[in-house]
Amino acid sequence: xxxxxxxxxxxxxxxxxxxxxxxxxxxxxxxxxxxxxxxxxxxxxxxxxxxxxxxxxxxxxxxxxxxxxxxxxxxxxxxxxxxxxxxxxxxxxxxxxxxxxxxxxxxxxxxxxxxxxxxxxxxxxxxxxxxxxxxxxxxxxxxxxxxxxxxxxxxxxxxxxxxxxxxxxxxxxxxxxxxxxxxxxxxxxxxxxxxxxxxxxxxxxxxxxxxxxxxxxxxxxxxxxxxxxxxxxxxxxxxxxxxxxxxxxxxxxxxxxxxxxxxxxxxxxxxxxxxxxxxxxxxxxxxxxxxxxxxxxxxxxxxxxxxxxxxxxxxxxxxxxxxxxxxxxxxxxxxxxxxxxxxxxxxx
Numbered sequence: 001x002x003x004x005x006x007x008x009x010x011x012x013x014x015x016x017x018x019x020x021x022x023x024x025x026x027x028x029x030x031x032x033x034x035x036x037x038x039x040x041x042x043x044x045x046x047x048x049x050x051x052x053x054x055x056x057x058x059x060x061x062x063x064x065x066x067x068x069x070x071x072x073x074x075x076x077x078x079x080x081x082x083x084x085x086x087x088x089x090x091x092x093x094x095x096x097x098x099x100x101x102x103x104x105x106x107x108x109x110x111x112x113x114x115x116x117x118x119x120x121x122x123x124x125x126x127x128x129x130x131x132x133x134x135x136x137x138x139x140x141x142x143x144x145x146x147x148x149x150x151x152x153x154x155x156x157x158x159x160x161x162x163x164x165x166x167x168x169x170x171x172x173x174x175x176x177x178x179x180x181x182x183x184x185x186x187x188x189x190x191x192x193x194x195x196x197x198x199x200x201x202x203x204x205x206x207x208x209x210x211x212x213x214x215x216x217x218x219x220x221x222x223x224x225x226x227x228x229x230x231x232x233x234x235x236x237x238x239x240x241x242x243x244x245x246x247x248x249x250x251x252x253x254x255x256x257x258x259x260x261x262x263x264x265x266x267x268x269x270x271x272x273x274x275x276x277x278x279x280x281x282x283x284x285x286x287x288x289x290x291x292x293x294x295x296x297x298x299x300x301x302x303x304x305x306x307x308x309x310x311x312x313x314x315x316x317x318x319x320x321x322x323x324x325x326x327x328x329x330x331x332x333x334x335x336x337x338x339x340x341x342x343x344x345x346x347x348x
Contacts, residue, residue, distance in 0.1 A: 055324045056082040059161065062105075070167065072160060073105035081129060083321050090320065090328050091130070099133065104178075108133055108157040116153035117179050118343055121168045121258075122187030125274050125327060126159025130320030135329040140336035141343060153182065153347065164192045165254035172258050176265050183268045183346045186258060186301075190276055190288045193239050193251040202235065233284045236276075240288050252295045259299035268346050271296035272304045272339065277318050277325045281311035302346060309338040 060077035063070065073079070083095040091097065102110050107127055111117045120126055120138050128136030138157040146152040158175055160167070168186065176184065191199065240248040255271060262269035273292050275285065289305060296303040310318060310331060318331035327335070 055321065057161075060101075071162075072171070073101050075101065075103050075105040077101050077105070083324065085321075087322055088319065088328065092132075097130065097132075106156070106158055108136070108139060109154065111154045111156065111179065116151065116347070117181040118153050118155045118347070119158055119175055119179055119181040119184040120155050120187060121172060121175070121184065122159040122274075123163045123168075123189055123192065124159065124161035125189050126157060126187045127161050128157070128159070128332065129161060129326045130324060131327070131329045131332055135332055137327075137332040137335035137339060140333055141339045144336055144340040145344060153343070155343070156181070159187070162196055164194070164196075165251040169254040169257050173261050176261060176267065181267055183270070183343065184258070184262050185270045185272055185343070185346070186255065187272045187274050188255075188292055189274050190236060190285065193247040194236075194244075195247070198244075202232075229279065230284075233279075233282075236285070237287060240291055248291065252291075255292075255295050255301070256299045259301045263300070268302070269299075270302040270304065270342070270346055271299075272342070273306060274335070275307045275310060277310070277315060277327060277331065280315050280318070281307055302342075304338065304342045306335055306338055309334045 058080040060074045060079055061071040062074050079099040079101065081097045081099075083091060086095045099107060101107060104110060126136075126138065128138070133139055136157060138155045138159070142153070142155045145155075156179055158171075165186075165188070172184075175181075234242075238244050259269045271292065273289050275281075275289070279285065289307065293303050293305065313330065313334065316322075318327055318334075320326045320328045
């Protein structure tokens with residue numbers, strides 16, 4: 001046996017990994033974890049993007065459009081929306097949109113004499129912030145029903161940005177008397193019971209994601225965003241089952257009042273649930289949807305949940321802009337696909 005062979009047979013001459021297998025595995029695991037964090041941090045920084053500016057709006061509102069309503073659109077006026085860019089390629093040139101309002105201070109065409117009308121009441125989702133008039137789900141549903149033959153109804157867009165159920169209730173009877181619809185639809189969004197002032201105080205609500213990137217590790221930012229999302233979900237639920245639950249009690253009473261007014265006018269009434277376009281289909285928001293469904297049933301109204309139609313697409317593929325989570329034309333199209341047969345059945 002040579003001196004070299006003898007030396008190689010000694011235990012202390014074995015490779016380090018063979019002498020200390022546990023320590024070696026632990027070191028490899030630690031190195032792998034560090035590498036994974038590094039790769040994840042690079043990815044997070046790349047996808048974090050640059051800071052974006054929230055949309056600017058000029059609605060041309062008039063105070064006190066009807067008794068009890070805080071404001072309404074100026075008849076024949078113009079609403080203007082301006083974004084800081086068009087990352088999704090869905091906005092007009094210059095990332096600015098102007099919407100011409102009709103003589104009733106609403107969006108879209110008014111019915112011609114003798115035309116059947118379906119009154120569609122709602123907020124900015126119904127109004128269609130961020131999409132052309134022809135791309136709103138109200139207009140797209142009208143177009144789909146027109147393909148069924150002569151005498152198709154006109155869906156009248158009575159969506160006003162910022163309205164909640166109380167605002168809609170106060171204007172509802174006046175709209176019933178003026179337009180004499182054959183059916184009425186309330187498009188309910190989960191933030192409807194929440195006062196605008198409360199949303200403004202909250203700031204980072206589900207309609208406007210954080211527009212300034214956090215400093216430090218972006219992975220920690222992602223974890224923090226998850227925590228923020230959980231907190232925001234709890235905040236929304238507090239207006240239904242928590243400390244602000246009286247707001248839902250009022251919204252439920254508003255739904256019942258609109259249903260009663262419709263019944264008195266001989267008009268079928270329906271409630272359509274339009275989920276917030278954030279974590280669409282998440283079970284965390286299901287309690288709100290279920291409460292609305294029960295309230296609609298108690299009021300004798302038909303109910304349609306749009307969540308399944310919208311959950312089929314990736315959430316951010318439904319947004320107008322990264323800082324503006326109003327539904328884009330694709331989302332409006334998905335809604336129209338579900339709403340058209342529902343309205344047709346409502347009119348039978």
